[in-house]
Amino acid sequence: MTMQSQSMSNRVVQVPVPIIDDLCIEFPAYKSTVKALNGVSLHVNPGEIVGVIGESGSGKSVTAMLSLRLLPERSYLVKSGSLSILGRDMLAAREKDLLKVRGRDVAMIFQEPMTALNPTRRIGRQMLDVIIHHQHLSKAQAHAKAIALLRDMHIADPEQVMESYPFELSGGMRQRVMIALAFSCDPQLLIADEPTTALDVTVQRQVLLLLREKARERGTAILLITHDMALVSQFCDRVYVMYTGAVVEQGMTAEVMADPRHPYTKGLLSGLPEQVEPGTDLMTIPGQVPNLSALPDGCTFRDRCAYALPKCLERPPLIALDAFGDRKSACWVSTCEPLGQESLA
Numbered sequence: 001m002t003m004q005s006q007s008m009s010n011r012v013v014q015v016p017v018p019i020i021d022d023l024c025i026e027f028p029a030y031k032s033t034v035k036a037l038n039g040v041s042l043h044v045n046p047g048e049i050v051g052v053i054g055e056s057g058s059g060k061s062v063t064a065m066l067s068l069r070l071l072p073e074r075s076y077l078v079k080s081g082s083l084s085i086l087g088r089d090m091l092a093a094r095e096k097d098l099l100k101v102r103g104r105d106v107a108m109i110f111q112e113p114m115t116a117l118n119p120t121r122r123i124g125r126q127m128l129d130v131i132i133h134h135q136h137l138s139k140a141q142a143h144a145k146a147i148a149l150l151r152d153m154h155i156a157d158p159e160q161v162m163e164s165y166p167f168e169l170s171g172g173m174r175q176r177v178m179i180a181l182a183f184s185c186d187p188q189l190l191i192a193d194e195p196t197t198a199l200d201v202t203v204q205r206q207v208l209l210l211l212r213e214k215a216r217e218r219g220t221a222i223l224l225i226t227h228d229m230a231l232v233s234q235f236c237d238r239v240y241v242m243y244t245g246a247v248v249e250q251g252m253t254a255e256v257m258a259d260p261r262h263p264y265t266k267g268l269l270s271g272l273p274e275q276v277e278p279g280t281d282l283m284t285i286p287g288q289v290p291n292l293s294a295l296p297d298g299c300t301f302r303d304r305c306a307y308a309l310p311k312c313l314e315r316p317p318l319i320a321l322d323a324f325g326d327r328k329s330a331c332w333v334s335t336c337e338p339l340g341q342e343s344l345a
Ligand SMILES: Nc1ncnc2c1ncn2[C@@H]1O[C@H](COP(=O)(O)OP(=O)(O)O)[C@@H](O)[C@H]1O
Pocket: 027, 034, 036, 054, 055, 056, 057, 058, 059, 060, 061, 062, 063, 075, 292
């Protein structure tokens, strides 16, 4: 399947790049089972920047890693659901197909580029390896491409960066190199898992502005994973809010921010001042994320929720809040009406 299919009227119909549907996975452990994903569904359209937000342990990284089958094989069990990228069934794909998808159709960047870059080799060598591996260019062509890529990332002196070892560069510069590498094969999807968490606020913003500029230029779909609501509000078109391995709310960022329907989202947003500085710790929701080896029945947010009702002993489905079905919430209380102070008196 191609990324975009043409309808009869010649109108371009967008086909989402990754489609995850009701995915449930477990990590078997000694005498227990970690239920890491409990029904995650999400998609990203070409050119869209989509955020996934949630507290630590909500299953964001597991979703990202599984999308590229980067979790150690046999460490997990897929209980149900499906996961495809550009029409390819990623759960059934063989290793050789996965190698084609990774780095060509999909690139991934992580929080700390030091772990993705080899500390003992110069940046230039590492870039050439990646470029030559995926694009069968000569060394001279690959070198020229690396320089062009770095320059395109607004790096003033690409030759010098190519000569440097990773530790000789600042964190922001390393992440620029990673973004250059990620875009080197013109991927249709870029998964960025907390890409700027290790950077200071100003550099964080510069790096994300760069990421957005390049994605918009090329029509790249971006899945931006973060625990920082301020970053979502500034950079994402749409957002999925995750809790205990499931999406509990989704919608256009502006709508979710203006009218959060799930008490968990409301909690993530509370304390979010009008003008938020990225990097502010917003996770002020009382109580703790339940143990994924012993999840309660019903709504897993129940014990932390000021709005909980007896009905919440039953698991709430993710219900569409508008006719398009883009805006959804999984909460018995809030799907009917906006959450108000007095609505649950
Ligand atoms: N390989 C693994 N084996 C067992 N449990 C895991 C493994 N990887 C992740 N988990 C668990 O899955 C849950 C979700 O983790 P993760 O996706 O990393 O959360 P997030 O990225 O949202 O902080 C956590 O409870 C984590 O401990």
